[in-house]
Amino acid sequence: xxxxxxxxxxxxxxxxxxxxxxxxxxxxxxxxxxxxxxxxxxxxxxxxxxxxxxxxxxxxxxxxxxxxxxxxxxxxxxxxxxxxxxxxxxxxxxxxxxxxxxxxxxxxxxxxxxxxxxxxxxxxxxxxxxxxxxxxxxxxxxxxxxxxxxxxxxxxxxxxxxxxxxxxxxxxxxxxxxxxxxxxxxxxxxxxxxxxxxxxxxxxxxxxxxxxxxxxxxxxxxxxxxxxxxxxxxxxxxxxxxxxxxxxxxxxxxxxxxxxxxxxxxxxxxxxxxxxxxxxxxxxxxxxxxxxxxxxxxxxxxxxxxxxxxxxxxxxxxxxxxxxxxxxxxxxxxxxxxxxxxxxxxxxxxxx
Amino acid sequence: xxxxxxxxxxxxxxxxxxxxxxxxxxxxxxxxxxxxxxxxxxxxxxxxxxxxxxxxxxxxxxxxxxxxxxxxxxxxxxxxxxxxxxxxxxxxxxxxxxxxxxxxxxxxxxxxxxxxxxxxxxxxxxxxxxxxxxxxxxxxxxxxxxxxxxxxxxxxxxxxxxxxxxxxxxxxxxxxxxxxxxxxxxxxxxxxxxxxxxxxxxxxxxxxxxxxxxxxxxxxxxxxxxxxxxxxxxxxxxxxxxxxxxxxxxxxxxxxxxxxxxxxxxxxxxxxxxxxxxxxxxxxxxxxxxxxxxxxxxxxxxxxxxxxxxxxxxxxxxxxxxxxxxxxxxxxxxxxxxxxxxxxxxxxxxxx
Numbered sequence: 001x002x003x004x005x006x007x008x009x010x011x012x013x014x015x016x017x018x019x020x021x022x023x024x025x026x027x028x029x030x031x032x033x034x035x036x037x038x039x040x041x042x043x044x045x046x047x048x049x050x051x052x053x054x055x056x057x058x059x060x061x062x063x064x065x066x067x068x069x070x071x072x073x074x075x076x077x078x079x080x081x082x083x084x085x086x087x088x089x090x091x092x093x094x095x096x097x098x099x100x101x102x103x104x105x106x107x108x109x110x111x112x113x114x115x116x117x118x119x120x121x122x123x124x125x126x127x128x129x130x131x132x133x134x135x136x137x138x139x140x141x142x143x144x145x146x147x148x149x150x151x152x153x154x155x156x157x158x159x160x161x162x163x164x165x166x167x168x169x170x171x172x173x174x175x176x177x178x179x180x181x182x183x184x185x186x187x188x189x190x191x192x193x194x195x196x197x198x199x200x201x202x203x204x205x206x207x208x209x210x211x212x213x214x215x216x217x218x219x220x221x222x223x224x225x226x227x228x229x230x231x232x233x234x235x236x237x238x239x240x241x242x243x244x245x246x247x248x249x250x251x252x253x254x255x256x257x258x259x260x261x262x263x264x265x266x267x268x269x270x271x272x273x274x275x276x277x278x279x280x281x282x283x284x285x286x287x288x289x290x291x292x293x294x295x296x297x298x299x300x301x302x303x304x305x306x307x308x309x310x311x312x313x314x315x316x317x318x319x320x321x322x323x324x325x326x327x328x329x330x331x332x333x334x335x336x337x338x339x340x341x342x343x344x345x346x347x348x349x350x351x352x
Numbered sequence: 353x354x355x356x357x358x359x360x361x362x363x364x365x366x367x368x369x370x371x372x373x374x375x376x377x378x379x380x381x382x383x384x385x386x387x388x389x390x391x392x393x394x395x396x397x398x399x400x401x402x403x404x405x406x407x408x409x410x411x412x413x414x415x416x417x418x419x420x421x422x423x424x425x426x427x428x429x430x431x432x433x434x435x436x437x438x439x440x441x442x443x444x445x446x447x448x449x450x451x452x453x454x455x456x457x458x459x460x461x462x463x464x465x466x467x468x469x470x471x472x473x474x475x476x477x478x479x480x481x482x483x484x485x486x487x488x489x490x491x492x493x494x495x496x497x498x499x500x501x502x503x504x505x506x507x508x509x510x511x512x513x514x515x516x517x518x519x520x521x522x523x524x525x526x527x528x529x530x531x532x533x534x535x536x537x538x539x540x541x542x543x544x545x546x547x548x549x550x551x552x553x554x555x556x557x558x559x560x561x562x563x564x565x566x567x568x569x570x571x572x573x574x575x576x577x578x579x580x581x582x583x584x585x586x587x588x589x590x591x592x593x594x595x596x597x598x599x600x601x602x603x604x605x606x607x608x609x610x611x612x613x614x615x616x617x618x619x620x621x622x623x624x625x626x627x628x629x630x631x632x633x634x635x636x637x638x639x640x641x642x643x644x645x646x647x648x649x650x651x652x653x654x655x656x657x658x659x660x661x662x663x664x665x666x667x668x669x670x671x672x673x674x675x676x677x678x679x680x681x682x683x684x685x686x687x688x689x690x691x692x693x694x695x696x697x698x699x700x701x702x703x704x
Binding site for chain 2: 027029074075083085086100313317327332336345
């Protein structure tokens, strides 16, 4: 699959932002992370001062995972479909938070296994496969499904950007999803299984041991493919990770900033930055994660999380808290007085 | 001065919030700090689910400090008045951020020394004294001034609450203000001068040493009064700290939640919780501080900062980032589906 090269963010706009912060009537560095956010907004928007994002958009992709049958989650299969229903009825956390952050939400069923549920038929334009393969024993996807999932992700990015979205928050819903995410992160960072396996949906010690065994077995199948990111996703990922990989890569191609949140998105980000080098420069990580695999992924991408709200959902909820800070960062740079204009400046050293 | 007793927040509302979080369709504890914020809102509002604060209000008090003459700040005296002008013209960071957080701002000159500046005369209802005494050698305030400053602070709280404010963000502006704040924190926590002296407005090593000497000398004058919080403020504080002490105590008496930000507010909070025991239960600390005195004060109050944005302004800017998260916390508790209603629940252990 051919992807256009990822452009670099605008270095001139970044330089202008850094220079403007230095002129503001505040002590050097006193705006902390808000100044960093403002510089990032300037470079990804290509203008200084930056604008508050006008149309932040959460794209929540939902998929089931065959590995859930190995008992790796606190939740039974079937819950994914119910979570999607709650998101569409605005009673899932991410749907509750989106309007409070000035964002809108799109929920896309890319791979729910609807067997046994009386859901309406999924939209075939986006539904790639009903659940992915059990990755401790088999490939997650076929080659064709992988290509299709990545293409769906790219199409989602294009649709959103063409509709005016100027900030994307990719997110994932799916019982068992942190298991393939942990495998991918272990494969791409060289970590051992026990170093990546977290508590996911809130699992107990026995479930944790089953999850660690599943990660170990899947990792053995994955390791031969670490030089080929899309094959890695095919073997040890899932529909959601493949879609998110396509979405993240295409968003970078389309010069669109992204907030990362959750280990499934984090795993897709690692894959996407391999497949589309430089994509990471379009991203900010919303919060520290309690999932060790996400911490590894973030460190590997050389990014620094913005918040530490200890939200363990992965559905984009914590990213929405970060979305709420972006208008602040943009307005600070645009509206704060300069030292020269206001006369608010440090004393010259000789005067003290 | 007689203060009515501080009421306790509503324990029933808190219990109801904790119980409701436990019923939501999310893994136990997965809402992290947003859930803690929601429980706090419920108890301080006395209702569950809580409402998003309807009228968050920043009250920024500005005052000069005699100790600035000792060369403890990066900024020359005279800058306080200019900072106030910028705040009133909406070009100071706190004024830029307030509307982005849905908050409004009141700027009150309680003790600026206007000598040499062509400012309009300050409002005598709130202006207590033109700058406070040089605390390394003399008392900050007289007994009468201290009483008046505390009364001004209490009146400010009453005015705001009576006008409908349901969340207060006290903040301070004033060249040299971190020096008395550091002295008060050292006195009330038993810390040594070098353990409380930070970089304040961004001072160099030489200025830091002058500041440490000033703190040491003022602390020697302050220590005999550590059992009497208002005398401590009179001897080693300043107009701003005294006003903020009154404001914080009266806000608690009026059952009004407060977000704390900045070491001057932190020092006043330590004093206020001594003077008005239990006031701390009405407070949340907005962010970790780079000022060691603030870290000590927060630990002493047994509070845990919400954010770590590395904003070093003390003018309430970082608190406004926290204000933006409160509607999210409130809405999560009100609108998220329960596990029972949505069928999103962990598998029974036997099923796995």
